[in-house]
Amino acid sequence: MLVFILRRLLVALAVLMTVAVISFALLHLSGDLATAIAGPEATAETVARIRVQFGLDRPLATQFFHWMASALQLDFGRSFYFQNSVIELIGQRMPITLKLGGAALVTALAVAIPLGVLAAVFRNTWVDRLSMFIAVMGQAMPNFWFALVLILLFSVGLKWLPVAGNGTWQHFVLPTVALGYYAMPSLMRMTRSGMLDVLGADYMRTARAKGLSPARVILKHGLRNAIIPVVALATVELGFMLGGSVVIESVFSLQGMGQLAWDSISRNDFPVVQAVVLIIAVFYIGLAFLADVLNAALDPRMRAQ
Structure with missing residues (x-):
């Protein structure tokens, strides 16, 4: 198990490191950062002073290291825009x-x-078809469109929940449903597939035959046994949701990491x-590593492979 963990850790x-290099390179190759910071009306002397001030005159490799x-x-x-320490901004938005x-x-x-369990137990019935329909709809609908539908229905129409903000738990209900529905289809299909594999197993x-109740x-x-791959997939899906929350946070005006990323991109706050980008990558890669370790802990065959 230790060798398995060390190998996964090295990967x-x-x-x-690859993500850090690519994100740094893309950001610096997208244009002259000094010009973007100074603004389109800045003089050549101002741009040159900003380039020296922020170390942009040094070689890219030196800047990266x-x-x-x-x-x-x-x-x-x-x-550049908020005039605060970046780590303080992230500390405020990350929770x-x-x-x-x-x-x-x-x-x-x-x-x-x-839904996955019911779809597998009642395979090829209306229960299975309804479950798959719900999953397909969740996969086909853009999450921002679904979020707007929820706002129109529950905030504008019924006035049950607030539209935007993050002051109370009610503010998180609609964003949670919108973001959770995005991850639900893959988890449901994985549960259904795992249950179908085990329903015909000898131990079942x-x-x-021992007379145990069907439930x-x-x-x-x-x-x-069917839940083993679902646990690993759920861990990876959490990384996807943390990285992809920018749209949902923008729609509901939640002042999280996604909203911070959007504001910073629009204001050239490099x-x-x-x-x-680096912190979200750390979260996603860390969760993927945790998923591998959980898979190995729950399924000894992975360790053997």
Whole structure:
């Protein structure tokens, strides 16, 4: 198990370094950062002074290693627009995104697992077809469009929930549903597929032959084994939701990491953009690494492979 974890850790570190290099290169190759910071009306002398002030006159490799060395100490510099420490901005916004992502994942699992189990048990019936229809709709609908529909229905029409903000738990209900519905289809299909694999297994027939109730056979013996890939997928989906929350946070005006990334991109706030990209990559790669470890812990065959 230790060798497996070390191998996965080395892969995760290599992927993280690759993401850091690519994001740094794309940001610096997208145009002259000094000109973007100074603005279109700035003179050549102002642009040259800003280039020296922020170290943009140095070679790209030197800039990258200096940025990485500072990032390892959680020093991402100061925001050009907000005039605050970047790490302070992220510290203020990160809890909102984590709260939204965690609530959305719990919501998605609470819907996906029962639907997946029912779809497998009642295969090729109306229950199965209804479950698959719900999954296909969740996969086909853009999450921003679904979010707007929820706002029109529950905020504008019924006036049950607030439209925007993050002051109370009610503000998180609609964003949680919108983001959770995005992750639900893949979790439901994985649960259904896993249940179909185990329903015909020998140990399931043995459990039935012992006279156990159908519910106990399905939940204790079937779901216990079918849930293994779902756990790993849920971990990865959480990373997707944390990285892809920018649209939902923008629609509902949640002041999380996604909204911070959008504001920073639109205002050419490059230190914040670089920090947000790197931190989201760390979360996603870390969760993918955790998914591999959980898979190996739950399924010894992976360790053997």
